[in-house]
Amino acid sequence: MKAALRVWGQILLQNLSRRMVRVCTAPLNYQLDCPPDIRKAGLQRFPFNVLYRVAGGAVQILAVAHHRRRPGYWLGRMSPRL
Numbered sequence: 001m002k003a004a005l006r007v008w009g010q011i012l013l014q015n016l017s018r019r020m021v022r023v024c025t026a027p028l029n030y031q032l033d034c035p036p037d038i039r040k041a042g043l044q045r046f047p048f049n050v051l052y053r054v055a056g057g058a059v060q061i062l063a064v065a066h067h068r069r070r071p072g073y074w075l076g077r078m079s080p081r082l
Helices: 002-025 073-077
Strands: 031-034 038-042 048-055 058-066
Touching: 002 038, 002 048, 002 058
Parallel strands: none
Antiparallel strands: 031 038, 038 048, 048 058
């Protein structure tokens, strides 16, 4: 059981890493989630979205959030723009 969880954890981290590379390469290619500037990019095989915005020429990750659990909980954690 523990070995299987470790494998799934590694797969999740690999998917997150690949998605982050794609987001940083072409940040405007992903769906606008909260206008005017917050976008989301989904992970493959996992029910999570990466929520981010482009600020000051950099990609600012706001949250990695589950599709259905407490939507928008991360909004209160946002820092000012870069």
